[in-house]
Amino acid sequence: MPRNTDLNAVSRQWEMLKLLPTKPPGITSREIKEQLCKSGYKITKRTVERDLQELSRPFPILCNDRGKPYGWYWIPGTGADLPAITLAEALSLMLVEEQLKPLLPQAILTSLQSHFKQAQAKLKTLGQDNAAAQWKNKVRNVLPTLPMLPPNINNEVLDTVQQALLYDLQIDVEYQAIYNDKPTNLTLNPLAMVQRGPITYLVATAFNYQDIRLYALHRVFSAEANAHPVNLPDNFDLDEYISNGALQFGEGNLKLKARINTELGNYLQESALSKDQIMNSDGEGYLLNATVSDSWQLRWWILSQGPGIKVLEPTHLREEIVESMKEALATYQQDELHE
16 A cells, blocks of 8 residues: 555646646746645655656656746647646535535536545545645535524436426426425426525426526425426526525515614624615614615514614514514413413
8 A cells, every 4th residue: 555655746746747838938846836835735846856857757748948947848739638636626626515516417416426536535645744635624614594404305306407407498396385285286497596505496487477486496396307498587687586685585675774783783884784784873873774685584684683673664664573573572471371
């Protein structure tokens, strides 16, 4: 079994070969050394020069020694398409693997499995000898919400939906909405897939209707593509659809005016609700003005702040929040009466 130091040397030299350009004047040993150091390899310029000399025997690489500094490059006409991946590629693949899984077509995801395994093996090989290889153990992406486990999605359903979305075909599905006791049969026109926290949604229209809706994939019990092309709504744009608040489960915007306490105000000064947010201090807190999405997500956020926020305008939103708080208080008071 090769020693870990030997494996590190092979990895380093492989990355070195991938740095070489395909034509003169080439890249200097000093530039290669700097690139490798940025990737976490502990190496000297002298070691780079020795490696290049050794690599020039089995590989078609040359040193442009017509003028200093000398540059190394692949001989014109020879391929530099090496099968191995670089440390940067390995690290990137490992970091994005979980985010890619719900959104990539199954066929493409399957074809990437060998690359994921190769990336994992490369980082494991480099071990403690390369600081950059440890980066994946030092970073995490944590959502600023209560952590929830993702629901299970039927793999066959996911594959069918992705293929239909890829080729612009309609799908016949058995779908159970969260407010229904039984599933219903629908013909959907897939437009896009969106990951929102732990939930994966299909953006689609139903039958020949033009209104765009969200369908949670874990609530699709069966799916079958048919031969009919999708009925695309006029001027559909995914980014515009999201920016209009659809994934916050609302429609349109409203001008929010509220009084907030100092703690919440300090937080919103760093992470604003909107680009036009204005906050004026009144000595005890802040008066907040911002254009936000008129959505279920907004109401959830306001209620989660408790006494930290008091909605002033618009009136209908203020009344909704007050009513929700009254109902919550009544629930607790009812429990106390039975204790």
